[in-house]
Amino acid sequence: MRKIRRHSEVPEATIHRLPRYLEKLKLLQAVGVEDVSSRQLAESLDIKASQLRHDFHYFGGFSRPGRPYQVGKLVPALEKIIGVSEPQPVAIIGAGHLGQALANYGNLDVQGFPVRGVFDANPRLVGLEISGQPVRDMDQLEDVIAREGIRIAILTVPAQHAQAVTERLVTCGIVGIVNFAPTDLKVPKTVAVRNERLVVGLMALSFKVKCILEGDCGAE
């Protein structure tokens, strides 16, 4: 039942697994499964059971010893840990193709990240309606973020504007940024950034593809 104080001690790798645990557990819950053992859950996620238990151990007290985990308790516990026990509103900055695609992506709402503001500097896009939401002019950025209590922003502006926009976001209280621009953002330590760089991913994949084709991967 002991809770760890400083979440900063949780390894990065574990943090990235938490969402996957939650995802799978919600799926199980939807099917009506009540109990799940570390082995079952781990196997379905293709990781080792010991690792899963180790991960949970950082937070402690998910189950009574000797008994499997209870899906019904684990889901809200994980949601609380991750910070999505209440909806976490997000803003999308940049209503180009990608921004629009994300605004339309219903899964965000469902998973606890309702889009509460879409912004663009281009007057042609401003006023456009996407999934029932207007694209707003950038000069409303600060107002809307404050009013809606938004903490997380998704950045889909061109690379050359990314840093400037980021600074505005930081000033008006944004704490987390998902960056789709192919640039590294400079932010204070009190702001978390996650880079989603498609091209980097593609290239890493390309490297592996080359390995596979040349036959110097795996047992040769």
Next chain:
Amino acid sequence: MRKIRRHSEVPEATIHRLPRYLEKLKLLQAVGVEDVSSRQLAESLDIKASQLRHDFHYFGGFSRPGRPYQVGKLVPALEKIIGVSEPQPVAIIGAGHLGQALANYGNLDVQGFPVRGVFDANPRLVGLEISGQPVRDMDQLEDVIAREGIRIAILTVPAQHAQAVTERLVTCGIVGIVNFAPTDLKVPKTVAVRNERLVVGLMALSFKVKCILEGDCGAE
């Protein structure tokens, strides 16, 4: 000058840094920089110089000892290693909002991944033109992939169809898949998959945001 045979020995972490090296080097090249030391390059990428040299060491022979790296030689060398010294055509499966956004994303072409086929099962989308390319019906999938020699596919179909489509892709010779569907794909070992799970990223970010807001991150 010694070349390592089995690229599979290159650590995952290094593979993911290679594209970033290339990206930055291209930028330098565009500005006319000819030489760059490991320290300069590493600092601009916010990593340690020793790590960069260590990474390059896997491939060897990028520079004459005692002299800094030559941008003009490094760029093609890295392109060759990553597998983008020649354009690597890709297909996009699923022409929904995300698929369209990616098809429109000019950066892919520029970086060596020209989109050579966009497919969708929805008759309403088939025939639509995106960036000068028609959305094709799924029944043309095999033909086009074979004709264009496509090795990498980007999967942007709904989760429930992802596995079925994947199997078709594998059968017709696709070796790398970028998966945007929130599902784990089952593929043979000879196929590389990279999952781009937006919601997982958002949740990891949300966790950190919560840490920051609660003040239990960093030096407290």
Next chain:
DNA sequence: GACGACCTGTCAACCGGTTGACACGTGATT
């Protein structure tokens, strides 16, 4: 031509994350 500034290649120590092992708790069965 000797010196010093600067560079890379290389290796060994270090560190964080992963994994296997096991102690201990629970409930069903005999």
Next chain:
DNA sequence: AATCACGTGTCAACCGGTTGACAGGTCGTC
């Protein structure tokens, strides 16, 4: 009540990746 199958919490060994240190090469300068 004893036993067995199955479960979690916990820890120590292990392993891969990161980091610092240094040997050895190159160039410009005095």
